[in-house]
Amino acid sequence: MLRIADTRTGRSVEIPYGHRHLLRICVHLPATGARVGAVDLRAPLVGDVLARTAELRGLQALTVLVTPDLPDEQGRALDRAMALLGIHPPDTVGAHRLTETLCAAADVHLLAYGADTQDGVGGVRVDVGQVRPALPPDGDDADEAPLLAPDLLDGFAPAGTDPLAVRMLLLGHAHHTPVTVTGAGLTEARRTLRHRRQQVAEWAQEPSRPIPADVLHQAQDALADNIGVPVVLDMLRSVAGRADVPAGAAFETFAFLDRILGLDLVREVGHQHPGTP
Numbered sequence: 001m002l003r004i005a006d007t008r009t010g011r012s013v014e015i016p017y018g019h020r021h022l023l024r025i026c027v028h029l030p031a032t033g034a035r036v037g038a039v040d041l042r043a044p045l046v047g048d049v050l051a052r053t054a055e056l057r058g059l060q061a062l063t064v065l066v067t068p069d070l071p072d073e074q075g076r077a078l079d080r081a082m083a084l085l086g087i088h089p090p091d092t093v094g095a096h097r098l099t100e101t102l103c104a105a106a107d108v109h110l111l112a113y114g115a116d117t118q119d120g121v122g123g124v125r126v127d128v129g130q131v132r133p134a135l136p137p138d139g140d141d142a143d144e145a146p147l148l149a150p151d152l153l154d155g156f157a158p159a160g161t162d163p164l165a166v167r168m169l170l171l172g173h174a175h176h177t178p179v180t181v182t183g184a185g186l187t188e189a190r191r192t193l194r195h196r197r198q199q200v201a202e203w204a205q206e207p208s209r210p211i212p213a214d215v216l217h218q219a220q221d222a223l224a225d226n227i228g229v230p231v232v233l234d235m236l237r238s239v240a241g242r243a244d245v246p247a248g249a250a251f252e253t254f255a256f257l258d259r260i261l262g263l264d265l266v267r268e269v270g271h272q273h274p275g276t277p
Helices: 038-056 072-084 096-104 164-170 181-201 213-222 227-243 247-261
Strands: 002-007 012-015 023-029 060-067 092-097 110-113 126-127 132-135 180-181
Touching: 002 038, 002 126, 023 038, 023 096, 038 060, 038 072, 038 132, 038 164, 038 247, 060 096, 072 227, 092 096, 164 180, 164 181, 164 227, 180 181, 181 227, 181 247, 213 227, 213 247, 227 247
Parallel strands: 023 060, 023 110, 060 092, 110 126, 132 180
Antiparallel strands: 002 012
Protein backbone atom coordinates (compact mmCIF):
# COMPACT_ATOMS: atom_id res chain seq x y z
CA MET A 1 0.00 0.00 0.00
CA LEU A 2 1.41 3.38 -1.04
CA ARG A 3 0.57 6.12 1.46
CA ILE A 4 0.97 9.81 0.59
CA ALA A 5 0.20 12.69 2.96
CA ASP A 6 -2.10 15.36 1.53
CA THR A 7 -0.79 18.84 2.36
CA ARG A 8 -4.29 20.26 2.59
CA THR A 9 -5.59 17.84 5.23
CA GLY A 10 -2.45 16.31 6.73
CA ARG A 11 -4.03 12.90 6.25
CA SER A 12 -2.44 9.97 4.41
CA VAL A 13 -4.20 8.78 1.28
CA GLU A 14 -3.71 5.12 0.43
CA ILE A 15 -3.04 3.90 -3.11
CA PRO A 16 -3.23 0.09 -3.26
CA TYR A 17 -0.76 -1.94 -5.30
CA GLY A 18 -2.12 -4.35 -7.85
CA HIS A 19 -5.68 -2.99 -7.90
CA ARG A 20 -5.08 -0.34 -10.52
CA HIS A 21 -2.91 -0.20 -13.61
CA LEU A 22 -1.99 3.48 -13.75
CA LEU A 23 -0.80 6.08 -11.25
CA ARG A 24 -1.21 9.57 -12.69
CA ILE A 25 1.27 12.12 -11.35
CA CYS A 26 1.08 15.81 -12.20
CA VAL A 27 4.13 17.95 -11.34
CA HIS A 28 3.41 21.67 -11.23
CA LEU A 29 6.09 24.33 -11.68
CA PRO A 30 5.24 28.00 -10.93
CA ALA A 31 2.99 29.42 -13.64
CA THR A 32 4.37 32.96 -13.63
CA GLY A 33 7.32 34.11 -15.68
CA ALA A 34 8.95 32.73 -18.81
CA ARG A 35 11.83 31.02 -17.06
CA VAL A 36 12.49 28.13 -14.73
CA GLY A 37 15.24 28.08 -12.12
CA ALA A 38 17.33 25.24 -10.75
CA VAL A 39 15.44 25.71 -7.49
CA ASP A 40 12.34 24.40 -9.28
CA LEU A 41 13.88 21.00 -10.07
CA ARG A 42 13.04 19.44 -6.72
CA ALA A 43 9.39 18.80 -7.59
CA PRO A 44 10.25 16.84 -10.78
CA LEU A 45 12.82 14.94 -8.70
CA VAL A 46 10.17 13.94 -6.14
CA GLY A 47 7.89 12.92 -9.00
CA ASP A 48 10.67 10.78 -10.44
CA VAL A 49 11.17 8.95 -7.14
CA LEU A 50 7.42 8.46 -6.69
CA ALA A 51 7.09 7.01 -10.20
CA ARG A 52 10.08 4.70 -9.67
CA THR A 53 8.63 3.50 -6.37
CA ALA A 54 5.24 2.78 -7.92
CA GLU A 55 6.70 0.98 -10.92
CA LEU A 56 8.92 -1.21 -8.74
CA ARG A 57 5.77 -2.40 -6.95
CA GLY A 58 3.87 -3.19 -10.13
CA LEU A 59 2.06 0.06 -10.85
CA GLN A 60 2.40 1.86 -14.16
CA ALA A 61 3.12 5.56 -13.64
CA LEU A 62 2.28 8.41 -16.01
CA THR A 63 3.90 11.76 -15.24
CA VAL A 64 2.81 15.13 -16.60
CA LEU A 65 5.10 18.13 -16.05
CA VAL A 66 3.29 21.46 -16.05
CA THR A 67 5.56 24.40 -16.86
CA PRO A 68 5.22 28.08 -17.62
CA ASP A 69 4.99 28.98 -21.30
CA LEU A 70 8.76 28.68 -21.81
CA PRO A 71 10.88 29.86 -24.73
CA ASP A 72 12.52 27.00 -26.63
CA GLU A 73 15.91 27.68 -25.06
CA GLN A 74 14.49 27.44 -21.55
CA GLY A 75 12.58 24.28 -22.42
CA ARG A 76 15.76 22.62 -23.68
CA ALA A 77 17.67 23.78 -20.61
CA LEU A 78 15.00 22.24 -18.37
CA ASP A 79 15.24 18.95 -20.27
CA ARG A 80 19.04 18.94 -19.91
CA ALA A 81 18.90 19.74 -16.21
CA MET A 82 16.43 16.95 -15.49
CA ALA A 83 18.54 14.49 -17.45
CA LEU A 84 21.67 15.46 -15.51
CA LEU A 85 19.82 14.90 -12.24
CA GLY A 86 18.77 11.44 -13.38
CA ILE A 87 15.09 12.38 -13.67
CA HIS A 88 13.28 10.15 -16.15
CA PRO A 89 11.62 12.18 -18.91
CA PRO A 90 7.97 12.95 -18.12
CA ASP A 91 5.39 11.41 -20.41
CA THR A 92 4.00 14.86 -21.20
CA VAL A 93 5.51 18.33 -20.78
CA GLY A 94 3.53 21.46 -21.49
CA ALA A 95 2.28 24.83 -20.38
CA HIS A 96 -0.56 25.05 -17.87
CA ARG A 97 -3.21 25.77 -20.45
CA LEU A 98 -2.18 22.72 -22.53
CA THR A 99 -2.07 20.19 -19.68
CA GLU A 100 -5.22 21.19 -17.80
CA THR A 101 -7.24 18.20 -19.01
CA LEU A 102 -4.47 15.68 -18.31
CA CYS A 103 -3.92 16.95 -14.77
CA ALA A 104 -7.63 17.03 -13.96
CA ALA A 105 -7.52 13.24 -13.66
CA ALA A 106 -4.24 13.06 -11.69
CA ASP A 107 -4.01 10.93 -8.57
CA VAL A 108 -1.14 12.98 -7.13
CA HIS A 109 -0.30 16.65 -7.64
CA LEU A 110 3.29 17.62 -6.73
CA LEU A 111 3.67 21.37 -6.40
CA ALA A 112 7.01 23.14 -6.59
CA TYR A 113 7.44 26.04 -4.18
CA GLY A 114 5.30 28.92 -5.47
CA ALA A 115 3.14 26.74 -7.72
CA ASP A 116 -0.59 26.18 -7.41
CA THR A 117 -3.41 24.16 -8.92
CA GLN A 118 -6.87 25.12 -10.03
CA ASP A 119 -9.58 25.14 -7.38
CA GLY A 120 -11.55 21.93 -7.15
CA VAL A 121 -8.89 19.70 -8.70
CA GLY A 122 -9.04 16.21 -7.18
CA GLY A 123 -6.24 13.91 -6.16
CA VAL A 124 -3.63 14.19 -3.42
CA ARG A 125 -1.88 17.55 -3.13
CA VAL A 126 1.77 17.46 -2.05
CA ASP A 127 3.61 20.74 -1.53
CA VAL A 128 7.33 20.24 -2.13
CA GLY A 129 9.64 22.23 0.13
CA GLN A 130 11.56 25.24 -1.11
CA VAL A 131 15.18 24.93 -2.25
CA ARG A 132 17.55 27.84 -1.81
CA PRO A 133 21.17 28.08 -2.91
CA ALA A 134 23.33 29.33 -0.04
CA LEU A 135 24.88 32.12 -2.12
CA PRO A 136 22.67 33.50 -4.91
CA PRO A 137 24.78 34.70 -7.85
CA ASP A 138 25.48 38.41 -8.28
CA GLY A 139 23.42 39.35 -5.25
CA ASP A 140 20.16 38.22 -6.84
CA ASP A 141 17.31 37.07 -4.66
CA ALA A 142 17.50 33.32 -4.07
CA ASP A 143 13.88 32.88 -5.15
CA GLU A 144 14.75 34.24 -8.59
CA ALA A 145 18.04 32.45 -9.22
CA PRO A 146 19.78 30.58 -10.66
CA LEU A 147 18.50 30.37 -14.22
CA LEU A 148 18.88 27.09 -16.05
CA ALA A 149 20.28 28.61 -19.21
CA PRO A 150 22.99 28.74 -20.27
CA ASP A 151 24.84 27.06 -17.37
CA LEU A 152 22.34 24.78 -15.68
CA LEU A 153 22.81 23.86 -12.02
CA ASP A 154 25.66 26.38 -11.61
CA GLY A 155 23.83 27.92 -8.68
CA PHE A 156 24.04 24.62 -6.80
CA ALA A 157 27.28 23.01 -7.90
CA PRO A 158 30.64 24.27 -9.20
CA ALA A 159 31.82 23.17 -12.62
CA GLY A 160 32.86 19.54 -12.68
CA THR A 161 30.59 18.46 -9.84
CA ASP A 162 28.66 15.23 -10.41
CA PRO A 163 25.03 16.42 -10.69
CA LEU A 164 23.91 13.24 -8.93
CA ALA A 165 25.59 14.62 -5.79
CA VAL A 166 22.93 17.36 -5.92
CA ARG A 167 20.30 14.65 -6.31
CA MET A 168 21.69 12.81 -3.29
CA LEU A 169 21.75 15.98 -1.19
CA LEU A 170 18.11 16.77 -2.00
CA LEU A 171 16.97 13.18 -1.42
CA GLY A 172 18.50 13.32 2.04
CA HIS A 173 15.72 15.65 3.18
CA ALA A 174 12.01 14.91 3.52
CA HIS A 175 10.35 16.24 0.38
CA HIS A 176 8.13 18.69 2.25
CA THR A 177 10.93 20.39 4.23
CA PRO A 178 12.90 23.40 2.93
CA VAL A 179 16.51 22.79 1.90
CA THR A 180 19.42 25.21 1.63
CA VAL A 181 22.15 23.87 -0.63
CA THR A 182 25.44 24.81 1.04
CA GLY A 183 28.96 24.21 -0.17
CA ALA A 184 29.66 22.01 2.86
CA GLY A 185 26.54 19.96 2.28
CA LEU A 186 27.34 19.47 -1.39
CA THR A 187 30.93 18.49 -0.60
CA GLU A 188 29.71 15.88 1.87
CA ALA A 189 27.18 14.51 -0.63
CA ARG A 190 29.86 14.30 -3.31
CA ARG A 191 32.25 12.51 -0.95
CA THR A 192 29.58 10.09 0.25
CA LEU A 193 28.44 9.28 -3.29
CA ARG A 194 31.99 8.58 -4.42
CA HIS A 195 32.60 6.36 -1.38
CA ARG A 196 29.36 4.41 -1.91
CA ARG A 197 30.23 3.75 -5.54
CA GLN A 198 33.66 2.48 -4.54
CA GLN A 199 32.09 0.19 -1.94
CA VAL A 200 29.59 -1.19 -4.45
CA ALA A 201 32.39 -1.86 -6.95
CA GLU A 202 34.33 -3.78 -4.29
CA TRP A 203 31.29 -5.77 -3.16
CA ALA A 204 30.53 -6.69 -6.78
CA GLN A 205 33.68 -8.82 -6.84
CA GLU A 206 32.22 -11.18 -4.22
CA PRO A 207 29.61 -13.93 -4.80
CA SER A 208 26.04 -12.65 -4.95
CA ARG A 209 23.85 -13.12 -1.88
CA PRO A 210 20.14 -12.39 -1.31
CA ILE A 211 19.05 -9.03 0.05
CA PRO A 212 18.46 -9.46 3.81
CA ALA A 213 14.71 -9.83 4.35
CA ASP A 214 14.60 -7.28 7.19
CA VAL A 215 16.38 -4.67 5.06
CA LEU A 216 14.08 -5.24 2.09
CA HIS A 217 10.92 -4.98 4.20
CA GLN A 218 12.11 -1.86 6.02
CA ALA A 219 13.07 -0.16 2.76
CA GLN A 220 9.76 -1.00 1.10
CA ASP A 221 7.83 0.22 4.14
CA ALA A 222 9.79 3.47 4.23
CA LEU A 223 9.26 4.19 0.54
CA ALA A 224 5.56 3.37 0.78
CA ASP A 225 5.17 5.73 3.74
CA ASN A 226 5.04 9.21 2.20
CA ILE A 227 8.09 8.72 -0.06
CA GLY A 228 10.50 8.12 2.82
CA VAL A 229 13.75 8.32 0.87
CA PRO A 230 15.84 9.81 3.73
CA VAL A 231 15.07 6.69 5.77
CA VAL A 232 16.31 4.51 2.91
CA LEU A 233 19.57 6.48 2.66
CA ASP A 234 20.08 5.98 6.39
CA MET A 235 19.42 2.27 5.94
CA LEU A 236 22.09 2.02 3.27
CA ARG A 237 24.56 3.62 5.66
CA SER A 238 23.61 1.00 8.24
CA VAL A 239 23.88 -1.91 5.78
CA ALA A 240 27.34 -0.78 4.72
CA GLY A 241 28.51 -1.06 8.32
CA ARG A 242 26.81 -4.34 9.30
CA ALA A 243 29.19 -7.22 9.86
CA ASP A 244 26.35 -9.72 9.44
CA VAL A 245 25.61 -8.61 5.87
CA PRO A 246 27.93 -10.36 3.35
CA ALA A 247 29.51 -8.24 0.62
CA GLY A 248 27.38 -9.92 -2.04
CA ALA A 249 24.19 -9.12 -0.13
CA ALA A 250 25.27 -5.52 0.38
CA PHE A 251 25.86 -5.21 -3.37
CA GLU A 252 22.42 -6.59 -4.23
CA THR A 253 20.79 -4.28 -1.66
CA PHE A 254 22.46 -1.15 -3.00
CA ALA A 255 21.86 -2.11 -6.64
CA PHE A 256 18.17 -2.86 -6.02
CA LEU A 257 17.41 0.31 -4.07
CA ASP A 258 19.31 2.41 -6.58
CA ARG A 259 16.52 1.62 -9.03
CA ILE A 260 14.55 4.12 -6.95
CA LEU A 261 17.31 6.40 -5.68
CA GLY A 262 18.74 6.91 -9.18
CA LEU A 263 22.29 7.65 -7.92
CA ASP A 264 24.10 5.36 -10.38
CA LEU A 265 25.71 3.48 -7.49
CA VAL A 266 26.98 0.73 -9.80
CA ARG A 267 28.87 3.17 -12.03
CA GLU A 268 32.32 2.01 -10.93
CA VAL A 269 31.67 -1.73 -11.10
CA GLY A 270 34.40 -3.36 -13.19
CA HIS A 271 36.94 -0.58 -12.64
CA GLN A 272 40.04 -0.65 -10.49
CA HIS A 273 39.88 1.58 -7.42
CA PRO A 274 42.54 2.99 -5.16
CA GLY A 275 41.94 2.57 -1.45
CA THR A 276 39.37 4.95 -0.04
CA PRO A 277 41.05 7.64 2.07
